Amino acid sequence: MSSATAVAGTNIALVKYWGKRDEALNLPATGSLSLTLDRLGTRTRVAFDGGAADRVTLDGAPAGEKFAARAAAFLDRVRARAGLTARATVETSNSVPTAAGLASSASGFAALALAATRAAGLELAPAELSELARLGSGSAARSIFGGFVEMARGARADGRDAVARPLDEGAGWDVRLVVAITAAGEKTIGSTAAMRQTAATSPYYEAWVRGVDGDLAAARAAIAARDLNALGAVAERSALRMHASAMAADPPILYWNPATLAAIATVRELRERGTAAFITIDAGPHVKVLCAAADADDVAAALNGTAGVLRTLVAAPGPGARVVEAA
């Protein structure tokens, strides 16, 4: 029997990914750009111990059917690649609520890709791991790397070039993301279905796709210049355009709740008072706020005082996925 444990931080996109050019391979319709976080992530142990079926636990309890099936399908890819048939035990725990729009699938599939390949005796190069993680969840390709990361759209039909890479020019820039949690429980519609519905029915989808390359260029330049105001402006418009395209789908997709809007208003007030703080929102109602390290406590306090905000978490840039135990 061989086993490995890997940890990965989640990542929050500053230039969003919203739409696939190939659903089977999770090939994105556009590139994206994100920040991998330190405190929020997943720890996963995989052991190919040869039971009758794959056994998956999530936060100490047997995983739900959908979650377990997704993990087993992912393990099948790893087994095919390693020439293995043995079933596995997978123990995974998240430091963020699962499937609530806090990007647990990003850290989850990054940690699973690394732990499963190592346990299967494979040593993949980082770009290959990124490609593999992408097959589990598009955003997971980015969590293989630490800090600021850019995910390429790629042009190939087989997806070999749809991988992430670290943006070295951002290394050491000590920003913070303050997460305002505005609801308990799972999100209303998963990202794959929501992307499909947006692409198929939203009159704004094409315009959304057309704008992403410009946002990527602006974000790269802002990171190279350590210009928080410029990066924040890109992040806000990317998130709001992503949500606008989803809201315009038929039927409409609306992830926000009243506290989401209240948190947006709080961040605008902070900015009017001179604090550089900028929102982004994923496929859920929570609001994530990009700011300087020195302002994070003030930003968190303002969000904690916002109606409907349940709690806040402050995260710093974190490292890429790594193996912490192998036997």
Ligand code: PMV
């Ligand atoms: O990786 P997925 O399929 O969970 O999609 C992620 C989509 C967003 O979080 C909304 C945006 C992003 O780029 O992470």
